[in-house]
Amino acid sequence: xxxxxxxxxxxxxxxxxxxxxxxxxxxxxxxxxxxxxxxxxxxxxxxxxxxxxxxxxxxxxxxxxxxxxxxxxxxxxxxxxxxxxxxxxxxxxxxxxxxxxxxxxxxxxxxxxxxxxxxxxxxxxxxxxxxxxxxxxxxxxxxxxxxxxxxxxxxxxxxxxxxxxxxxxxxxxxxxxxxxxxxxxxxxxxxxxxxxxxxxxxxxxxxxxxxxxxxxxxxxxxxxxxxxxxxxxxxxxxxxxxxxxxxxxxxxxxxxxxxxxxxxxxxxxxxxxxxxxxxxxxxxxxxxxxxxxxxxxxxxxxxxxxxxxxxxxxxxxxxxxxxxxxxxxxxxxxxx
Amino acid sequence: xxxxxxxxxxxxxxxxxxxxxxxxxxxxxxxxxxxxxxxxxxxxxxxxxxxxxxxxxxxxxxxxxxxxxxxxxxxxxxxxxxxxxxxxxxxxxxxxxxxxxxxxxxxxxxxxxxxxxxxxxxxxxxxxxxxxxxxxxxxxxxxxxxxxxxxxxxxxxxxxxxxxxxxxxxxxxxxxxxxxxxxxxxxxx
Numbered sequence: 001x002x003x004x005x006x007x008x009x010x011x012x013x014x015x016x017x018x019x020x021x022x023x024x025x026x027x028x029x030x031x032x033x034x035x036x037x038x039x040x041x042x043x044x045x046x047x048x049x050x051x052x053x054x055x056x057x058x059x060x061x062x063x064x065x066x067x068x069x070x071x072x073x074x075x076x077x078x079x080x081x082x083x084x085x086x087x088x089x090x091x092x093x094x095x096x097x098x099x100x101x102x103x104x105x106x107x108x109x110x111x112x113x114x115x116x117x118x119x120x121x122x123x124x125x126x127x128x129x130x131x132x133x134x135x136x137x138x139x140x141x142x143x144x145x146x147x148x149x150x151x152x153x154x155x156x157x158x159x160x161x162x163x164x165x166x167x168x169x170x171x172x173x174x175x176x177x178x179x180x181x182x183x184x185x186x187x188x189x190x191x192x193x194x195x196x197x198x199x200x201x202x203x204x205x206x207x208x209x210x211x212x213x214x215x216x217x218x219x220x221x222x223x224x225x226x227x228x229x230x231x232x233x234x235x236x237x238x239x240x241x242x243x244x245x246x247x248x249x250x251x252x253x254x255x256x257x258x259x260x261x262x263x264x265x266x267x268x269x270x271x272x273x274x275x276x277x278x279x280x281x282x283x284x285x286x287x288x289x290x291x292x293x294x295x296x297x298x299x300x301x302x303x304x305x306x307x308x309x310x311x312x313x314x315x316x317x318x319x320x321x322x323x324x325x326x327x328x329x330x331x332x333x334x335x336x
Numbered sequence: 337x338x339x340x341x342x343x344x345x346x347x348x349x350x351x352x353x354x355x356x357x358x359x360x361x362x363x364x365x366x367x368x369x370x371x372x373x374x375x376x377x378x379x380x381x382x383x384x385x386x387x388x389x390x391x392x393x394x395x396x397x398x399x400x401x402x403x404x405x406x407x408x409x410x411x412x413x414x415x416x417x418x419x420x421x422x423x424x425x426x427x428x429x430x431x432x433x434x435x436x437x438x439x440x441x442x443x444x445x446x447x448x449x450x451x452x453x454x455x456x457x458x459x460x461x462x463x464x465x466x467x468x469x470x471x472x473x474x475x476x477x478x479x480x481x482x483x484x485x486x487x488x489x490x491x492x493x494x495x496x497x498x499x500x501x502x503x504x505x506x507x508x509x510x511x512x513x514x515x516x517x518x519x520x521x522x523x524x525x
Contacts, residue, residue, distance in 0.1 A: 042419060045437035051471050054422035084422075329427045 020327055021133050021141040025152045025201040033202055034177030036322050037160050039330075041176075043321040046083065047314070056329050057086035060117040065108070065132075066144070067093040067123040072289055072313055073144050073153070077120045080320035086328070089116070104128070108135050118328050120144040126194075140327045148192050148253070154288055155198035157319040159206060161312050162243055165284055169242075180207035185237050187213040187269060188247035188296050191220050192254070195288045196247060200228055213237055215269065217258040234269055238278040245286045246271055246296045266295055276301045284308050350522040352509055358502060359517035364483070367499035368397065371481055372404035374497050379448055382411040384476065386447040390465055391419040391435040393454030393512060397483055400514075401452060416440035418451075423464035438468070445473035450497075454512035456482040459493035483512050 021027075028036065046054055062081040064074050074090075081088045091111065093099075098107060104123075111119070118140045121129045126147030133141040145151040162184070163176055174180035184203055190196045190212050203210050204227040211229045212219065223230065231237050238244065249265065259265050266272070271285065276298070279285070285297070285307040293299040302309060359367070379385055382405060389398025395417050402415045421434040451465055462480060469475060481497035486504040500517065504510065511518045 039434060042421070042434040042437045045439075046422070049471060054471075055467070056422035056427055325422070330431060330433055 021129075021143075022152055022323055022327060023129050023133060023141065023143045024150050025155050025198045025205070028152075028205075030177075030205045030207075033156065033159060033205060036156050036319065036326065037163060037177050039322040039326060040156075040160050040315070040318050043083075043318040043325070044315070046321070047318050053083050053085060055085045056325055057081070057084040057117075060084075060086040060328050061089060061115065062086045062118040062120065062324065062328070063089040063091060063111055063116050063139075064120045064144070065091045065111065065122070066120075067098075067104075067128075068145070070122055070145070072316065073122065073151075074120075076313070076316045077142075077144065077153075077320050077324075080317050080324055081118075083317070084321055084324055084329070086117075086324070089114070104131075105135055108132050112136050112139055118142060118324060121146070123147065142323060142327065145194055147194065148197075149194050150198045151194040151288075152198050152202075153316070153320055153323055154195050155202035156323065157312055157316040158195075158199055158245070158286065158288075159202050160319050161286065161308055161315050162208075162284065163206075164315075165308055165311070166242065169282060174207060178206055179203055182208045182242045183211070183240055184208050184243040184245060185211045185213050185231075185234075185241050186245045186247065187234060187271070189218045189249050190214045190247065191218045191258075192250040193247045199245065200226060204228070211237055213269065215259070215265070234271075235275065235278060238275065239280065241279060241283050243284045243286060244271065244279060247288065248290060248292055249295055262295055270295060271297045271301050273298050273300055276304070279306070282306070286312060289313065350524050352511060352520055353523045354511070354518045354520040356519045357516055358484075358510075358519050359500060361514060361516050364499070364512075364514060364516055367483060368400045369404055371497045371499060372401050372408060375401065375450055375479075375481065376405060376409055378479070378496070382409050382413050384447050385413050386442065386444060386449050386475075387413055387415040388418050388440065388449055388451055388465075388469070389415070390451065390453040390461065391417055391438075394452040396514065397454060397481075398452040401450075401481070414442045414447075416442065418465055418468055420461060420464035420468050423468045425460060425464065440472050443473050444469065444475045446476050447473075448477045448479065449475040450479045450481050452481045454483050455510050456480070456485045456493075456495050456498075457488055459489045459491035462493050463491050484510050484517055486510055 046052055064077055066074055078088050116139050120142045121132050122144040123146055126149035128146050129141050129143040143150055143152055162179060186196050186199060200210055211231055213231045213234050287297060287309045291297060291302055293302060376382060387398045387402055389395040398415055402413055406412050417439045419434045419436055419438050421432050424432050479496040482495045483499035484502050485495055485498045486502050488506055509520050509522050
């Protein structure tokens with residue numbers, strides 16, 4: 001996580017370690033990811049208690065700054081912050097002065113003036129969290145998803161879910177912080193997916209073998225430098241997998257005709273019940289949500305035991321507790 | 337002391353240099369035996385007793401006390417581990433990271449809990465542990481067992497069972513393991 005290089009902190013922030021951000025999975029590196037996963041174990045234990053709350057971030061204030069719709073990321077971050085005893089402020093663009101024409105910069109500076117310690121930013125524009133990190137003087141910035149670009153906490157919770165679900169399985173050669181030897185396919189709308197970009201970085205940093213499966217129109221224009229294989233034949237890939245990761249078809253971001261029809265997409269790339277039977281018995285089925293049932297995944301497949309979609313959501317709270325604690329509380333530098 | 341804990345203690349990145357051996361392995365062994373007998377004596381047996389070792393230094397001592405109590409009384413007393421990182425009062429003042437997830441697979445309500453740590457120093461870890469324990473139920477009583485009491489308390493906390501009282505300077509370091517108790521210093525590399 002990057003240290004700020006601006007003016008020395010003043011007021012109640014004086015004497016504290018330099019603030020840090022979580023903007024990209026690339027900031028963490030394999031060691032940083034492994035450390036987040038290790039600390040997450042402790043927060044999974046906290047989440048399982050009768051009273052799932054610890055006083056670690058008492059007196060800190062976390063703002064969720066969401067310019068784009070979200071259910072799980074926002075609720076997950078806010079739950080995580082509350083379980084750490086931090087105070088939570090909620091901003092949603094739809095009911096704010098953004099509608100009166102207030103700029104992003106003014107909005108951000110207004111919120112910081114109220115005295116905050118951390119901001120979770122989601123925005124439809126790629127790179128907005130970096131810009132916000134430059135404007136803020138004292139608060140840590142966490143990227144809660146920016147445009148088509150990155151969604152680092154989703155990638156961390158996916159890594160956590162896979163490493164902990166596969167622990168003890170033959171495919172899992174490495175330790176608790178490794179995906180060495182694990183074969184993962186990411187299927188669907190890669191082009192518009194920030195989850196896919198963060199996941200590819202995280203999975204490959206931990207040593208997994210990643211295959212992208214999508215129609216050519218739903219792949220990014222260039223995959224140069226991506227540590228992945230590409231396939232257009234889902235049926236051929238499925239029997240080799242430990243994890244199949246389905247992405248939501250992001251129709252709200254499609255500005256041109258990229259697909260002949262939804263039905264044709266489902267016929268070729270959807271995980272139907274028939275196709276799910278091609279998977280090895282112990283393979284995991286994952287999806288970042290929200291799920292388009294009947295499009296990228298059949299409803300009955302999403303509900304079968306090997307589908308860990310709700311487990312991902314539960315782990316998401318613990319992973320975000322770990323990220324908030326590491327950035328705002330621990331004073332430990334995770335930078336690669 | 338765990339390597340991780342050492343790395344997070346000032347001077348950061350220092351190394352432990354041993355000076356004096358205070359307890360030999362046999363002495364540590366005998367202290368464990370004595371404390372196990374004292375715990376049974378004080379509580380008139382093992383009914384309602386639970387052992388909780390603090391991460392990281394108290395965990396192995398809790399395990400040894402459990403073995404010894406089992407040898408003496410034939411009862412396997414419920415034993416857990418507790419990580420107090422999220423309850424410390426110095427979060428933000430120095431690097432604080434959990435070592436391992438807390439593992440207390442039994443209800444503490446109504447139990448007599450013996451907290452176990454390797455070294456009692458300022459008392460702040462024990463303060464954090466008392467707050468953490470309250471989140472797992474209302475214990476009937478909490479007692480404290482430590483291998484070494486090195487003084488310099490900053491809070492009104494006192495141990496019930498002590499392996500050895502060891503006068504120290506504030507800037508010294510006490511290393512406790514099954515291989516003995518060693519007094520030394522943290523030296524910058």
